[in-house]
């Protein structure tokens with residue numbers, strides 16, 4: 001197999017810098033604002049010099065880098081950029097397997113040898129920069145894990161090859177286990193506790209590793225010997241089994257009406273996304289994370305929905321069944337998606353009001369409530385921001401009210 005792994009450098013930050021050259025050379029931090037609750041999604045390499053990292057609490061980032069330029073992410077822009085990236089990359093491959101918006105594996109075995117594949121890899125880097133103004137790091141290798149390792153080797157704007165299993169094994173042998181693909185902090189800590197700190201020790205202690213980690217252990221032992229037989233599998237949105245959307249609030253919400261409105265917006269969003277691909281599900285899921293981080297997921301199967309409002313109604317029903325405590329995150333999903341299962345006409349379909357009218361009616365009510373024009377195909381993050389802003393306003397008003405009382 002010949003595999004290319006492409007990963008954009010500081011993706012969200014690079015897109016913002018490309019679109020506003022005055023940011024060039026500055027520590028740009030994408031995520032929450034320093035005065036909000038949240039984390040760093042990513043940051044420019046200049047910000048990384050201050051120690052800022054993805055996933056870091058935004059307050060911590062601000063402490064390390066108060067002079068940084070802080071920005072909210074523009075997901076629509078990154079999604080659009082991702083689509084254009086794939087237009088460049090995918091035609092070179094027999095299969096393209098995206099792992100994130102900015103990252104994909106390309107199967108280029110068909111070109112025949114590594115020299116030809118290396119030409120493609122360089123062409124991908126050049127065209128990505130020329131056509132989209134963004135740099136990426138590319139790894140070329142004989143399997144997925146080694147290609148991914150290679151792309152990280154000389155980041156940013158890197159290119160690295162690992163042509164053989166032997167090269168991979170000797171390169172990794174003395175390295176810390178956490179550099180091995182699929183070893184996260186938890187696995188690393190467990191391995192360390194067993195006295196295993198380097199990759200070659202995984203091979204030495206294979207029986208222990210396999211016994212402790214089961215399936216993942218066997219995968220790790222294989223990797224330490226340079227073996228990864230996973231294929232590059234093209235992902236197509238129409239193959240998805242579920243579609244969901246969730247939102248984390250800046251401050252916890254306990255107002256049931258607001259939660260129901262947020263559920264409605266999320267339902268519109270997931271309904272539009274699934275129907276765009278001609279997919280129908282027969283279940284709805286609701287995820288709730290409380291202020292103490294406890295999460296619950298409730299699902300209802302065998303539901304028949306005719307539109308977003310029906311999805312929302314199922315999710316509202318599920319909301320009634322979970323604990324009533326301050327909520328930090330809420331998510332709605334349509335599950336058991338199936339392209340073939342075309343929606344059956346039921347008596348419901350010849351109801352008085354069409355699902356379209358019903359949802360319009362509901363959105364109109366919300367427009368009056370929030371002074372915001374909610375409509376189908378809306379920017380759902382903006383819509384939820386608006387609901388959230390109103391909630392925040394109400395909370396402050398309530399606090400003021402309380403303060404006034406004797």
Ligand code: TTP
Nearest residue numbers: 007008009010011012013041042043054055102
């Ligand atoms: P990554 O490829 O992990 O990071 P990156 O492209 O920003 O930087 P680099 O690859 O050069 O190290 O993730 C791609 C995008 O995914 C990133 O730009 C933002 C988003 N992301 C998050 O929102 N939260 C996270 O914790 C991570 C790791 C990424």
Ligand code: MG
Nearest residue numbers: 007008009102
């Ligand atoms: Mg990246």
